[in-house]
Amino acid sequence: ETGVTQTPRHLVMGMTNKKSLKCEQHLGHNAMYWYKQSAKKPLELMFVYSLEERVENNSVPSRFSPECPNSSHLFLHLHTLQPEDSALYLCASSQVGRGGGSYEQYFGPGTRLTVT
Amino acid sequence: GENVEQHPSTLSVQEGDSAVIKCTYSDSASNYFPWYKQELGKGPQLIIDIRSNVGEKKDQRIAVTLNKTAKHFSLHITETQPEDSAVYFCAASILQAGTALIFGKGTTLSVSS
Numbered sequence: 088e089t090g091v092t093q094t095p096r097h098l099v100m101g102m103t104n105k106k107s108l109k110c111e112q113h114l115g116h117n118a119m120y121w122y123k124q125s126a127k128k129p130l131e132l133m134f135v136y137s138l139e140e141r142v143e144n145n146s147v148p149s150r151f152s153p154e155c156p157n158s159s160h161l162f163l164h165l166h167t168l169q170p171e172d173s174a175l176y177l178c179a180s181s182q183v184g185r186g187g188g189s190y191e192q193y194f195g196p197g198t199r200l201t202v203t
Numbered sequence: 204g205e206n207v208e209q210h211p212s213t214l215s216v217q218e219g220d221s222a223v224i225k226c227t228y229s230d231s232a233s234n235y236f237p238w239y240k241q242e243l244g245k246g247p248q249l250i251i252d253i254r255s256n257v258g259e260k261k262d263q264r265i266a267v268t269l270n271k272t273a274k275h276f277s278l279h280i281t282e283t284q285p286e287d288s289a290v291y292f293c294a295a296s297i298l299q300a301g302t303a304l305i306f307g308k309g310t311t312l313s314v315s316s
Contacts, residue, residue, distance in 0.1 A: 089246065089248060093246075120303075128308065129292075129305075129306040129309070130247070130292065130304075132303045132304070143303060177246050179246075191237065191249050191252065192237075194239075194246035194247045194248065195246050196244070196245050197245075197246050
């Protein structure tokens with residue numbers, strides 16, 4: 088176990104549904120990340136929260152909405168998704184130093200999302 | 204921005220053989236190069252990393268080498284075992300600037316006994 092948990096592990100949703108993915112880290116880190124992993128493509132960074140502030144939004148469609156209520160929890164709210172959004176969604180956390188430098192990232196097991 | 208290329212995309216070896224996976228990066232400012240292993244049904248796990256102030260790092264059967272001039276780095280696994288079978292990802296970033304990790308597309312390693 089890496090100290091990063093994600094729920095649910097599997098999710099099937101219709102295009103008109105609204106659902107949320109949850110991530111929790113037990114490592115005392117101060118930065119959290121959402122990645123999308125599709126077949127045959129590199130991991131794509133979606134969002135970065137550092138010290139509970141969103142510091143990066145990688146041109147992600149507005150149907151994905153992140154929320155970071157505290158340094159240990161991260162959510163990804165989903166609504167009106169498309170079939171091409173089907174993928175493995177990975178959460179990660181790391182410790183960010185005073186100068187902004189980020190150390191090793193630890194990943195959760197991911198949520199396998201299927202949009203029908 | 205940074206671009207990371209990884210080769211090969213698939214690699215099959217016999218148990219006991221060595222495996223080498225190579226990555227190239229484009230941004231000469233990158234100074235942190237981690238390698239992740241992803242087993243089926245799990246998220247990527249950090250197995251080894253190297254910073255630009257060293258040329259090689261070893262951890263038991265795993266080693267990583269870095270050539271800053273040529274902008275490439277490699278993962279070497281010796282005495283491979285079936286449990287080494289997984290997808291391996293390289294990545295690059297600029298640690299001090301806190302830039303995001305840019306990942307390669309991954310290498311599927313299969314070790315047959």
